[in-house]
Amino acid sequence: MNRCVNCSIVALDAFLCTNCTAVLRADLTSAEWLANELDVTLTRQSRTAAPNVGYVHTGSDETPLPFDERASIAAALLRNTLSTWARDATESRGLVYDGDTTTAGIARWLRGNVDSLRQSATVGELMDGVASVVRDSVRAIDARAMKIFQGPCHAPTAFGKCQAELWSHRSEPIILCVECGASHTWTGRQQWLDAIIENRLLTAAELIDAIYLRRGIMLQEKRIHEWAYRNRLRVRGKTFDRRPLYRAGDAFKLIRKQERASGRR
Ligand SMILES: [Zn+2]
Numbered sequence: 001m002n003r004c005v006n007c008s009i010v011a012l013d014a015f016l017c018t019n020c021t022a023v024l025r026a027d028l029t030s031a032e033w034l035a036n037e038l039d040v041t042l043t044r045q046s047r048t049a050a051p052n053v054g055y056v057h058t059g060s061d062e063t064p065l066p067f068d069e070r071a072s073i074a075a076a077l078l079r080n081t082l083s084t085w086a087r088d089a090t091e092s093r094g095l096v097y098d099g100d101t102t103t104a105g106i107a108r109w110l111r112g113n114v115d116s117l118r119q120s121a122t123v124g125e126l127m128d129g130v131a132s133v134v135r136d137s138v139r140a141i142d143a144r145a146m147k148i149f150q151g152p153c154h155a156p157t158a159f160g161k162c163q164a165e166l167w168s169h170r171s172e173p174i175i176l177c178v179e180c181g182a183s184h185t186w187t188g189r190q191q192w193l194d195a196i197i198e199n200r201l202l203t204a205a206e207l208i209d210a211i212y213l214r215r216g217i218m219l220q221e222k223r224i225h226e227w228a229y230r231n232r233l234r235v236r237g238k239t240f241d242r243r244p245l246y247r248a249g250d251a252f253k254l255i256r257k258q259e260r261a262s263g264r265r
């Protein structure tokens with residue numbers, strides 16, 4: 001009796017049961033959509049002037065990657081995985097590749113041939129591979145999709161200062177207020193917000209949030225303590241329970257210095 005290579009329930013006619021086949025189909029649909037999204041992201045990113053929009057945590061606590069690098073890695077991985085399996089299908093299943101050359105096209109072609117692919121003993125690996133690159137691509141795109149709080153609008157209106165909250169993506173040079181319609185430039189807003197937070201004393205955990213929100217860089221707490229240990233970041237005070245406090249402006253300055261040193265401004 002045949003069992004599904006993915007979930008082990010009885011699969012009479014193939015190596016993959018009907019449910020798992022539906023999952024694979026859905027993942028390939030996602031892969032197609034993600035391939036297009038990553039394309040759009042990368043084209044837009046290469047046109048924008050600021051190369052350091054949106055840093056993304058890479059999984060390790062080491063050097064953060066700029067968002068466009070993260071997206072291009074995800075895009076390459078997606079393409080690589082899908083084309084490997086498409087090639088495998090032409091060889092092991094005798095299928096003829098008649099899709100187009102884009103990553104989205106390869107995903108579409110695989111989806112169109114799922115009925116043949118599920119007859120292959122290696123379909124479990126294909127399923128895992130596709131699921132894993134889909135996850136990575138979603139993460140890369142999520143990083144772009146995340147909106148960041150930009151403080152209250154405060155534009156003058158007939159009723160006083162506008163109290164609406166501003167939210168925007170990192171890649172938007174102009175932030176529009178949905179309440180009063182005022183427009184704020186990204187750079188102007190950043191300076192305004194930095195000035196507010198600059199002199200705050202924060203614990204390592206709070207500082208990590210601030211760095212992520214203000215600079216788009218995700219660090220781990222141990223990095224902050226490491227900076228302090230190496231005297232690169234001064235401890236400016238202590239909380240009542242003796243946790244060190246750091247000045248946000250000091251950390252921002254240090255990060256700017258590091259970015260300059262690594263060639264990114
Ligand atoms: Zn199954």
Ligand SMILES: [Zn+2]
Pocket residue numbers: 153154155162163164177178179180181182
């Ligand atoms: Zn407003």
